[in-house]
Amino acid sequence: MKRKILFLLLVVMTFLSGCWDSNEPERMLYINGIGVDFKDGKYELYAQIIDFTNIAKTEQPSSDQPQMEVGHATGNTVDEAIFNLYHSIDQKVFWGHMSHLVVSEEVMKNVELNPIIDLFIRYRETRYQIWVYTTKDPVDEILLVRPVINRAITLSKLGDPENSYKQESLIDPISIRQLIIDMNEPPHEVKLPLIRIDENWQSIKESIKAPVIAGVGVATPNGFKGFIEGDNARGIQWMSNETARGQITFKTDDDHGITVNVEKVKVDIQPVVRKEEVLFDVNVELEATISVIEGAITVDEIRTGVIDKVKKEIKTTYEEALKKDIDVYRLSERVYRKDLKAWDRSHKDGKLDLHEDSIRKLDVKLARLDATRKSFKETIEQ
Template sequence: MNKRILILVIVLTTLLTGCWDVKAPERMLYFHGMGLDYKDGKYEVYAQIIDFTTTAKNEQPITNVPQAEVGHASGKTINEAVFNLYHSMDEMVLWGFFSYVILSEEVLKNGRANQVIDAFIRYRETRYQIWVYGTKDPVKDILLTTPNLNRSITLSKLGNPENSYEQESFIKPINFRTLIIGLNEPSYEIGIPFVTISKWKTEKETKNEVELSGVGVLSPKSFKGFIPAEKASGLQWMTNDTKRGEVTSKVGPNEDEHFTVVVDKVKVKVKPIVNKDKVKFDVHIKLDFNISEFKDKVTIDEIRKEVIKEVEKEVKDTYEEGLENDIDIYRLSEHLYRKNIKAWKKFQKNGKVELNEDSIKLKVEINKIKSQRKSFKETIDK
């Protein structure tokens, strides 16, 4: 009897050995980024596959093998285009490392952003942490850029934007999770970073690198417009997520004299003020900044005054640029929705509260001033 049981166990264990459905990593390809365009009634898909033999370390790859390749296919839907792309793939593709998607303006128009979200989020291998960008440039060219000094492509500004955001919080990175929340809640609009190609030079050639160019604003049904970088500076002063930024302003009687301070803390409070027939918003901004440049005969009070003046200007310029495109750029409607739902229901139209130039009352306050040294004097006496 014992022999029969032993033989049965041996036979059954042979059936359990091995992992029949496991795919070997070297027999797979890995999508890292994707660009989408829309032309002549079809989606144009550009997919970036990466070589993980060059991404395990931060330093420059030791071989001349390209870090990435970009494939292209088109289709009447995004999924059809992706399946057409599979026609030219040598191995099975894993989407688990998919990090970012770049959308052209044509894709963003006419509510096509909803199709993009559904196509990626509903697939079991993709995540909500995929970064989202817009562009006016050819998406293929952006996918072919490589990081500075040819560092690992997984550390690029597109695939790892939080790293550079710590040093300069100019435009906040947006992922699919934040995008979906922004489109589902008042004012049903959200800005996504736009990128463009900038030129860097090496000893032998000129290289393409990725640069932030502004903000594009989406609604569930349309692309509301683009705010260029020079008009988008106010965004960084209207969020508590800002880690670090700079303010440059004129000081003294000389019109050519400018001064730069580094802001390292921002605290914003927005308070809706409801009257019988209208609503306004009190915006209170507190800043901490460091002084690293010193000008002779410039006092701390003068610096404080000019910094406040410049921050107010940047906030108002961005706000007015939004008004011109019917955009609630600071999501003021959401503040009313969160703090006074009864008033929001009264004043809202399609989720937005009507805004004008007088809808915000702005106050900027300097909380702390630091010099990064013990002295507020120039290093060299004149």
């Protein structure tokens, strides 16, 4: 009897020992980034495929082999372009490692983001933690940029933005998950980090291109509202509780330069409801460390300079956004969450009608100011 049972178990095990539907890793290609452009009424798809055999064992890949290659295809929809790309791909493609999506200015201006985002979140292999960007530069050039000193492409600024964001928090990185939330909640606008390419690094062999955060592009479920770029976008970092580190530089009355590193930001926005309109009281609390001092200056002068500069940048960004009908600080959402009756009475198509005086009070407070060397004087005295 025992022999019969053992024989049956051996027979059953022969059917369970194989993984018939498994995919061999070496016979698959891995998508790391996708770029989408729109030209002549068709979608232009760029797929960045990476070689894990070169980067899986080390963060410093071999310089003899390319880390990635970029494929290109067109279609009437993004999905059709993907299937057209499959025609020229040698192996099965795995999408589970896709880390970022870059959409061009033409996509932002001419088509809606919703069908593009919808495609990726409905596919079972992709994740909601895909970072989304926009650019005015050629999308394929963005995907061909490699990290400085040839670090692993999976650790690039686009694929791993949170790492560099902790050191310089100009624009919050945004994932597909957060994009959907911002689109669905008032004011139904999303700020995508604007990427440009700068050739500002140099090696012994060549100059190196690098992606630079240049501002934001603002999209809605129905279209595109415009870009806020350069210094006009600097106020965004002072109105975000996610800001980990920023920098303020200003000139004294004697034309000396002072640089202060802001290391913590706490923002509180309180809606003030009136019968005919809603205003806002904004309180921003900062903690900072002095970095550079030129000339003799008092603590009070530094404090005043920082506060004035932060206020100016917040107002500049707000006023630039108003020109494009953008609720850049998501003030509408504050009313929606705190006073639904006022929201129902005041909003139009899911957004408040903001104006220059909608921010009734802007109070910036420097809660802590440190000099790491315990001195507010120049290191070398003249």
